[in-house]
Amino acid sequence: MSSQDSSAAGRGLQGVQGWLLVLCLYLLILVPLLALLGLYGAWQGASRSPTLQNALAFEAAFEFALALFGFYAGLSLLQKRAGAVVIAKLYFIVMLTLGVLVMGIVLLGLVSQFSDPALARQLRGPATVAALRQIILCGLWLLYLERSARIRATYP
Numbered sequence: 001m002s003s004q005d006s007s008a009a010g011r012g013l014q015g016v017q018g019w020l021l022v023l024c025l026y027l028l029i030l031v032p033l034l035a036l037l038g039l040y041g042a043w044q045g046a047s048r049s050p051t052l053q054n055a056l057a058f059e060a061a062f063e064f065a066l067a068l069f070g071f072y073a074g075l076s077l078l079q080k081r082a083g084a085v086v087i088a089k090l091y092f093i094v095m096l097t098l099g100v101l102v103m104g105i106v107l108l109g110l111v112s113q114f115s116d117p118a119l120a121r122q123l124r125g126p127a128t129v130a131a132l133r134q135i136i137l138c139g140l141w142l143l144y145l146e147r148s149a150r151i152r153a154t155y156p
Contacts, residue, residue, distance in 0.1 A: 013153040016078055020150050023141060027074025027088070035067030066095070085155045089145050092138045099134035102127060 042060040073091040076084035
């Protein structure tokens with residue numbers, strides 16, 4: 001393939017379309033929406049358990065900050081800003097790290113002799129599924145950001 005053919009193929013892949021558009025929509029819409037649902041859940045949990053109010057408020061603030069980071073990454077990609085791919089990769093690395101940490105906490109809770117068996121049973125399933133989903137999703141998006149021809153053509 002000549003350099004002229006490869007540059008023509010690269011021009012065909014430029015722009016926010018296909019999986020790149022799906023990624024932008026995920027970061028711009030789904031991530032903030034899930035954070036809002038998390039905020040609502042934390043608010044309900046705080047009203048049911050006043051002793052957990054501070055922890056739930058911290059969790060809600062942390063989720064909101066991560067959602068803003070994801071929104072910024074998606075907006076940067078959509079507007080084709082310089083460094084947008086690095087920002088998106090950093091977002092997914094942070095989320096991947098958090099998923100691995102949650103998985104470690106779940107595993108630690110399973111093997112700990114001091115854990116409450118009822119609490120462990122209740123948290124094990126949902127926390128494990130959420131952590132695995134987050135790890136897989138972040139890994140796939142990082143792989144896409146690293147290997148995509150559209151990413152290379154759109155963000156030189």
